[in-house]
């Protein structure tokens with residue numbers, strides 16, 4: 001009986017570690033992508049093309065989220081810094097930290113591979 005439980009524990013731990021390793025390699029360990037897309041549709045879609053958009057790079061003057069994601073300089077940190085400082089051309093959003101993480105996670109999914 002003891003042995004049986006022990007083995008279950010090890011299998012469970014292995015599964016957990018695999019999940020964690022998968023999340024780390026995907027580079028989006030935080031942020032709810034689906035919620036991020038919803039926030040982007042709601043708050044950013046007026047100016048930015050927020051979905052995957054082959055071909056186009058801008059609407060009027062705002063870069064598409066895909067082109068932002070593909071810039072070599074774009075990282076979680078750079079996006080957070082940009083979105084936490086006021087910008088002349090963009091409304092000053094008061095997104096919560098979680099909402100910010102979600103939008104950032106969503107934008108980074110557009111990077112492709």
Ligand code: HEC
Nearest residue numbers: 043044046047061062063068079082087089090091093103
């Ligand atoms: C009123 C129009 C407008 C809205 C709404 C808007 N943006 Fe922008 N955004 C712009 C413009 C114009 C630029 C390009 C000029 C600049 O970099 O300041 C820009 C630039 C950016 C950049 C920087 C790209 C770079 O060059 O580094 C990011 C990231 C970004 N927006 C994210 C967002 C997110 C996320 C939202 C929604 C929460 C949003 N924007 C909503 C107009 C808008």
